[in-house]
Amino acid sequence: MIATILPGSTNFHAVGYNEHKVSKGIARLIEIQNFGSLGTFHKPTPSELVGYLQKYSSQNSRIRKPQFHMAISCKGHEMSEDELLDFAHQYLKEMGYGESGQPLLVYSHYDTENTHLHIITSRVAPDGRKIQHSHERRRSQEVIDRILGNDRKKKTEYDINLANQYTFSSFAQFKAIMVSMGYEVYQKDENVFVKHGGKVQKEIPFSEIESLFKSGYRERTRCRQLRSILKKYRDVSSNKEELQKELKTKFGIDIVFFGKKDAPYGYMIVDHANKTVIHGARVLAVEELLDFTTPEERFNRIEDYIDQLLTLNPKITQGEIYSKIRKQRAYIKKGIIYFDGQSRPLKPFMAEAIDRNNRIAMVEMFSPATEAERDLLCKIFKVSRTDLVDISPERTHYYTDAVNRLREIFNDETVSSVRSQLHEEGFTIRNEEDVTYAINFKKHIIINLTEERFNLERLRKQPVKPIERNRHQQPAKPVSRFSGNARLRDAGGGSHSEKREWEVGRKDNYDDVDDEHSIRR
Numbered sequence: 001m002i003a004t005i006l007p008g009s010t011n012f013h014a015v016g017y018n019e020h021k022v023s024k025g026i027a028r029l030i031e032i033q034n035f036g037s038l039g040t041f042h043k044p045t046p047s048e049l050v051g052y053l054q055k056y057s058s059q060n061s062r063i064r065k066p067q068f069h070m071a072i073s074c075k076g077h078e079m080s081e082d083e084l085l086d087f088a089h090q091y092l093k094e095m096g097y098g099e100s101g102q103p104l105l106v107y108s109h110y111d112t113e114n115t116h117l118h119i120i121t122s123r124v125a126p127d128g129r130k131i132q133h134s135h136e137r138r139r140s141q142e143v144i145d146r147i148l149g150n151d152r153k154k155k156t157e158y159d160i161n162l163a164n165q166y167t168f169s170s171f172a173q174f175k176a177i178m179v180s181m182g183y184e185v186y187q188k189d190e191n192v193f194v195k196h197g198g199k200v201q202k203e204i205p206f207s208e209i210e211s212l213f214k215s216g217y218r219e220r221t222r223c224r225q226l227r228s229i230l231k232k233y234r235d236v237s238s239n240k241e242e243l244q245k246e247l248k249t250k251f252g253i254d255i256v257f258f259g260k261k262d263a264p265y266g267y268m269i270v271d272h273a274n275k276t277v278i279h280g281a282r283v284l285a286v287e288e289l290l291d292f293t294t295p296e297e298r299f300n301r302i303e304d305y306i307d308q309l310l311t312l313n314p315k316i317t318q319g320e321i322y323s324k325i326r327k328q329r330a331y332i333k334k335g336i337i338y339f340d341g342q343s344r345p346l347k348p349f350m351a352e353a354i355d356r357n358n359r360i361a362m363v364e365m366f367s368p369a370t371e372a373e374r375d376l377l378c379k380i381f382k383v384s385r386t387d388l389v390d391i392s393p394e395r396t397h398y399y400t401d402a403v404n405r406l407r408e409i410f411n412d413e414t415v416s417s418v419r420s421q422l423h424e425e426g427f428t429i430r431n432e433e434d435v436t437y438a439i440n441f442k443k444h445i446i447i448n449l450t451e452e453r454f455n456l457e458r459l460r461k462q463p464v465k466p467i468e469r470n471r472h473q474q475p476a477k478p479v480s481r482f483s484g485n486a487r488l489r490d491a492g493g494g495s496h497s498e499k500r501e502w503e504v505g506r507k508d509n510y511d512d513v514d515d516e517h518s519i520r521r
Helices: 012-024 046-057 082-093 136-148 154-163 171-182 206-210 220-234 240-251 296-313 320-327 348-363 371-380 395-409 418-424 500-504
Strands: 002-006 027-033 066-073 104-109 116-122 184-188 191-196 201-203 253-259 264-271 275-277 332-333 338-339 344-347 430-433 435-440 445-448
Touching: 002 136, 012 027, 012 046, 012 066, 012 104, 012 116, 027 082, 046 116, 066 082, 082 116, 082 136, 104 395, 136 201, 136 371, 154 171, 154 191, 171 184, 171 253, 171 264, 191 206, 201 206, 206 220, 220 240, 220 264, 220 275, 240 371, 253 320, 296 320, 296 338, 296 344, 320 332, 320 348, 332 445, 348 371, 371 430, 371 435, 371 445, 395 418, 395 445, 418 430
Parallel strands: none
Antiparallel strands: 002 066, 027 104, 066 116, 104 116, 184 191, 191 201, 253 264, 264 275, 332 338, 338 344, 430 435, 435 445
């Protein structure tokens, strides 16, 4: 049996709430008492009922919210409507609302799976005094226990002994077991208090609970089963209350949330079938557990969000999008959305835009300072929308350092092949419409060698100087490679010898390398 005392009000809005349900056919006014002549000749309207209650309550102007509204219900249909109405009369009498002349409205509701009534009256007694309401909720539970003959302390003892049979490794897990049984549990100093019906029913030394701690339950197979169950029933539930009910009914599993009712920060799984408690984070993140949408709806939601990001920032890249959607446990790669082990292609226009933006970002890493530099880089990285690429007129210090380094190479007469030296520095030479560029793809630097007035003649092939010999020196006698005295390999050893190039034919002149270098992408 549960009696819930609902908020009071100045205008008796509970009448409108119940009458609205009557108009919908899911409630019925089953009793009206002490409303004078109302209801004698015709069915009273909601405004007439409210008017009478307000006039009656005006006997005591000091009571700011005179409405008394409560709901009383039983488990399922273990009590009939008439039996529950009789119980309600006993309850109201013991709570102080059963005096002769006290106005009373009783509505029966049919929109739930259990028999329940709503009762409306005034907190003003027929003689104008205020009806006692101190510790009202606690007295309410005591009255219910007295009528039903319940021994709540004995029941609490029984449930604590039952909880002690579970495997739990912390006070929070013990608390979760008791909460799943309908108790409120808290620790103060060195004691644990077990509360029910607004009253502490049992006080236990914390050390007694601590002595029952066992190593954390870590059976991976059961955790995988629970993860599958939670996700399956989450996808067919509309809210966490419905999910809790389904899991309790079908599997004997209680989900106990911690934190605010509308924004819990975590939860415990009380697995009654195995008498264990598992921290929810080991099974499924709380955000994922409370994501009450179908997989198709989740993909649509993620895709809509990406569309919004592209609208707000037409140049947003794949990496930037990932940083936004990873909170939704999703990511995109090569035009595919990945979420919770499933995947779905992005809409083509989005995939193309993101791929284009990734290429634009690669171009902008070079900080092109002129339209010519921008256009060349767009050509290399296959960016068709050059208008979307930003030009950076201010040269970076990386650019200045690179130019200075290249001048050292060009001005060094001891360098026989400038082109080879540039390659060693990481630069590729590119000719474009009579303009020569040096591009470093690793360091993202582009230098217009023509504009910077480099001596481009030094990039051409250098003539090979003949080896000067001493005129008295006899020319070396050629030795046949097949001669018995010839060595097939250098004396230094195997294929990793520092002179290995002698064996296969050394080629360190890059002058013959085509200017049109392909770029691995």
